[in-house]
Amino acid sequence: MENIKIVIAGPRGRMGSEAVKLVEKTPHFELVGAVDHKYDGQQLNEVNGFSSKVLIYNDMEKCFQETKPDVLIDLTTPEIGKVHTKLALQNGVRPVVGTTGFSKEDLKEIEQLIEEKGIGAIIAPNFAVGAILMMKFSQMAAKYFQDVEIIELHHDQKLDAPSGTGLKTAEMISAVREEKKQGHPNEKEVLSGARGADFDGIRLHSVRLPGLVAHQEVLFGGEGQTLSLRHDSYNRASFMSGVKLSVEQVMKLDLLVYGLENIIE
Numbered sequence: 001m002e003n004i005k006i007v008i009a010g011p012r013g014r015m016g017s018e019a020v021k022l023v024e025k026t027p028h029f030e031l032v033g034a035v036d037h038k039y040d041g042q043q044l045n046e047v048n049g050f051s052s053k054v055l056i057y058n059d060m061e062k063c064f065q066e067t068k069p070d071v072l073i074d075l076t077t078p079e080i081g082k083v084h085t086k087l088a089l090q091n092g093v094r095p096v097v098g099t100t101g102f103s104k105e106d107l108k109e110i111e112q113l114i115e116e117k118g119i120g121a122i123i124a125p126n127f128a129v130g131a132i133l134m135m136k137f138s139q140m141a142a143k144y145f146q147d148v149e150i151i152e153l154h155h156d157q158k159l160d161a162p163s164g165t166g167l168k169t170a171e172m173i174s175a176v177r178e179e180k181k182q183g184h185p186n187e188k189e190v191l192s193g194a195r196g197a198d199f200d201g202i203r204l205h206s207v208r209l210p211g212l213v214a215h216q217e218v219l220f221g222g223e224g225q226t227l228s229l230r231h232d233s234y235n236r237a238s239f240m241s242g243v244k245l246s247v248e249q250v251m252k253l254d255l256l257v258y259g260l261e262n263i264i265e
């Protein structure tokens with residue numbers, strides 16, 4: 001098997017640094033460059049404790065031209081991830097994106113680019129297999145329980161709320177759930193925000209605390225019973241088998257996969 005040539009954007013971050021380690025230790029993966037908004041022209045091993053001596057670029061297009069990667073792994077910020085994804089596709093590089101913050105409009109634009117370019121992309125709000133199962137099980141349960149609330153809990157350095165996983169879970173539930181306005185018809189928020197965000201009538205609550213990593217609970221209520229589905233990521237290594245699978249799968253795709261539930265049977 002030929003090596004898959006990879007560029008990582010956000011290599012100093014909590015997720016990006018795990019992804020560098022993954023690529024360094026995977027025999028058929030080859031790190032050919034890194035994209036950051038600092039340390040332009042320096043080697044990766046000079047700015048972080050990595051063994052890789054690849055160059056850091058602040059200019060993504062220059063990085064692509066000089067390193068000719070097959071795949072971009074993007075783990076940056078909700079603001080910049082979508083810009084990088086489009087740049088990668090425009091330059092014939094297949095994006096594997098863990099960065100959150102994609103709107104429906106962003107996804108449509110990306111699908112259009114994919115059609116023009118004929119290469120695939122994976123955007124995964126969560127790479128952890130347990131989180132994918134939690135989302136799938138929630139979708140199954142929503143056929144039987146219309147009343148559902150999502151509580152996502154993350155570390156306090158997270159930039160976006162609700163989380164990408166929380167939003168994806170709400171989308172998946174909404175696709176099968178019979179429409180319902182939950183709670184008492186006359187309920188009033190005495191304190192604004194007390195009932196959380198509203199996604200098609202599903203309530204979504206975001207908790208941010210130091211000490212947490214990434215957690216989500218989906219609570220269903222019915223006559224005389226509740227069902228709770230919970231997933232916990234205790235470290236960022238929990239996401240890496242999904243990143244590895246995505247890099248391998250994206251090489252075979254010519255369409256957009258949004259969510260790993262679409263490629264994990």
Ligand SMILES: NC(=O)C1=CN([C@@H]2O[C@H](COP(=O)(O)OP(=O)(O)OC[C@H]3O[C@@H](n4cnc5c(N)ncnc54)[C@H](OP(=O)(O)O)[C@@H]3O)[C@@H](O)[C@H]2O)C=CC1
Binds near residue numbers: 011014075099126239
């Ligand atoms: N799909 C999944 O399974 C997971 C997704 N995520 C998502 O991944 C993203 C990153 O999360 P996390 O690693 O915790 O965040 P971090 O803040 O730890 O990492 C982001 C990194 O991106 C860098 N960065 C900022 N702007 C740019 C830019 N223009 N070009 C290149 N690099 C840039 C930051 O540098 P600096 O700090 O100097 O600004 C930082 O090193 C988030 O959107 C998060 O929601 C997180 C965990 C799992």
Ligand SMILES: O=C(O)C1=N[C@H](C(=O)O)C[C@H](O)C1
Binds near residue numbers: 100125158159162214
């Ligand atoms: O920022 C994080 O940490 C995480 N972000 C993703 C999200 O927004 O769902 C995935 C995971 O929950 C960790």
